[in-house]
Amino acid sequence: MSHPVSNETVEHQLNWRYATKTFDTARPVSDTDWQTLERALVLTPSSFGLQPWKFFVVTDPTVKANLKPATFNQSQVVDASHVVVFAIRRDLDEIEIDRFVARTAEVRGTTIESLSRFRQIMVGFFKSPKMDADEWATRQVYIALGFFMATAAMMGIDTCPIEGFDPAKYDEILGLNALGYGSVVVAAAGHRAAGDKYAAAAKVRFKHEDVIVRI
Amino acid sequence: MSHPVSNETVEHQLNWRYATKTFDTARPVSDTDWQTLERALVLTPSSFGLQPWKFFVVTDPTVKANLKPATFNQSQVVDASHVVVFAIRRDLDEIEIDRFVARTAEVRGTTIESLSRFRQIMVGFFKSPKMDADEWATRQVYIALGFFMATAAMMGIDTCPIEGFDPAKYDEILGLNALGYGSVVVAAAGHRAAGDKYAAAAKVRFKHEDVIVRI
Numbered sequence: 001m002s003h004p005v006s007n008e009t010v011e012h013q014l015n016w017r018y019a020t021k022t023f024d025t026a027r028p029v030s031d032t033d034w035q036t037l038e039r040a041l042v043l044t045p046s047s048f049g050l051q052p053w054k055f056f057v058v059t060d061p062t063v064k065a066n067l068k069p070a071t072f073n074q075s076q077v078v079d080a081s082h083v084v085v086f087a088i089r090r091d092l093d094e095i096e097i098d099r100f101v102a103r104t105a106e107v108r109g110t111t112i113e114s115l116s117r118f119r120q121i122m123v124g125f126f127k128s129p130k131m132d133a134d135e136w137a138t139r140q141v142y143i144a145l146g147f148f149m150a151t152a153a154m155m156g157i158d159t160c161p162i163e164g165f166d167p168a169k170y171d172e173i174l175g176l177n178a179l180g181y182g183s184v185v186v187a188a189a190g191h192r193a194a195g196d197k198y199a200a201a202a203k204v205r206f207k208h209e210d211v212i213v214r215i
Numbered sequence: 216m217s218h219p220v221s222n223e224t225v226e227h228q229l230n231w232r233y234a235t236k237t238f239d240t241a242r243p244v245s246d247t248d249w250q251t252l253e254r255a256l257v258l259t260p261s262s263f264g265l266q267p268w269k270f271f272v273v274t275d276p277t278v279k280a281n282l283k284p285a286t287f288n289q290s291q292v293v294d295a296s297h298v299v300v301f302a303i304r305r306d307l308d309e310i311e312i313d314r315f316v317a318r319t320a321e322v323r324g325t326t327i328e329s330l331s332r333f334r335q336i337m338v339g340f341f342k343s344p345k346m347d348a349d350e351w352a353t354r355q356v357y358i359a360l361g362f363f364m365a366t367a368a369m370m371g372i373d374t375c376p377i378e379g380f381d382p383a384k385y386d387e388i389l390g391l392n393a394l395g396y397g398s399v400v401v402a403a404a405g406h407r408a409a410g411d412k413y414a415a416a417a418k419v420r421f422k423h424e425d426v427i428v429r430i
Contacts, residue, residue: 004228005369007251009219014258014366036222042426043229045364047378049419051426058430100421107419135350139400142354143376146361149260151229154220154369161358163262174430185354204264204322206315211257211266215273215389 005154017153018203020160020188021076022196028081029157029189037189040151041084044144048122050100052092052137053144054181056085056174063173070169071186076160080188085170086145087181088137097122138184145185152189162186220369232368233418235375235403236291237411243296244372244404252404255366256299259359263337265315267307267352268359269396271300271389278388285384286401291375295403300385301360302396303352312337353399360400367404377401 029037034057041055058064059082067077077083089096101119105112126133145161152159163185170176170183192199205211244252256270273279274297282292292298304311316334320327341348360376367374378400385391385398407414420426 003371004224005220007247007370010251010366010369011254013219014255017258017260019260032222036225038423038427039226040229040365042420042423043232043418044361045232045234045376047376051421054426054428056428056430060430063430100419103421104419107417109417139354139357142357143361143364146259146358146363147365148361149358150255150362150365150369151225154225154365155222156218161260161262202322202324203258204315204319205257206266206318208253208257211269212253213269213271215271215275215278 010154013153013156014150015203016156017149017159018198018201020080020158020190020192020196021198022193023076023079023081023158023188023190024193025079027191029191033155033157034082036155037148037152037157041144041148044147046140046143047136048100048125049104050097050122050140052089052096053141054087054089054179055144056087056176056183058083058085058174066173067165067170070173071162071165074162074164076162076188077186079193080160080190082189084148084187084189085174085183086141086185086187087176087183088134088141090134090180090182092126092133092137094123097126134182141184145187148187158190158192160188162188225369228368228371229365230418231371232364232374233413233416235295235373235405235407235411236413237408238291238294238296238373238403238405239408240294242406244406248370248372249297251370252297252363252367252372256359256363259362261355261358262351263315263340264319265307265312265337265355267304267311268356269302269304269394270359271302271391271398273298273300273389281388282380282385285388286377286380289377289379291377291403292401294408295375295405297404299363299402299404300389300398301356301400301402302391302398303349303356305349305395305397307341307348307352309338312341349397356399360402363402373405373407375403377403
């Protein structure tokens, strides 16, 4: 399929997007739309395809209320219908690599043995001296954050990315430590309230020529 | 505008996307499409809105050829019509914060003084003991990478994200050090060649229920 979405629509939606501060509590993301957004999360590309993450989708009002004080009391995590907690797989190890290799063999109908060289490359990569596996995984999770926000914008769904939260408290509230995961960034999703003054504020970006350099 | 792009189109395009290995050298991204993609890069959200980045767009054939050996000889950086080198602003300092505050005042028609509290919050944030400003900036750049790939997919444009390159060599070839920037990740963009066998390979993702946890 060529040019499934027009340039005008793309640019309009990316200009329409903003970090929503006030969500309309009466207008949750519909189940159908949320399903598409979850699929977008799952489809996020990652280095090696390793997907060093889980996405915790919080809709339970009590849990959302518990998250609020751990989010510097930002009300987006209560008002938005869906709160995605982007979490990394901590301390990536060979077990995780083997899980991925097994999944690759399963999906592609091949043997684990035929993937042994690919496996060795990954194992070697994570053993390299300068490697910080948690930080590497965190970078991958930020791809997912960008992928999620761009996709939501195309669908006319509002988001608010949130770095201002206490990861240790989130991990405790959501029980992530026991699972071997750790929260690194959050995004609230829903529909903007009519009165959110930030929606009308001029978008602040450096000039095009200060951001893009053509070589 | 509500639901500007249908769920079906969104899902179709995200499934259509893959890390393109062979680009059609006869089919560059058109100028019009590239303009939209550059605007998407500029519109990428970042924490504080600080945009700690520049995007170096390489189309010059000689420069692309020079990048190839610094990319483990991956031919995507030569065959794709556009190569984006995502670079962080190194060693973020108060000068950079002031540049952003000045731009905010300019775009929003307000005074720099009225933004002094916002400025102080940012200055304090970067002075916090655990802060690694380069790593923080790198995470923001990965938002841009995700934003870029999702947007391109909607437009039917192929991309290949590349972590397998030598940042020090890239910085030298592109002259980034002198500018205070450093390359952290790369994406090639163009149109897939008809024969790229990876286009037909089944997409490997963990099962939905292993990636998404509802709470």
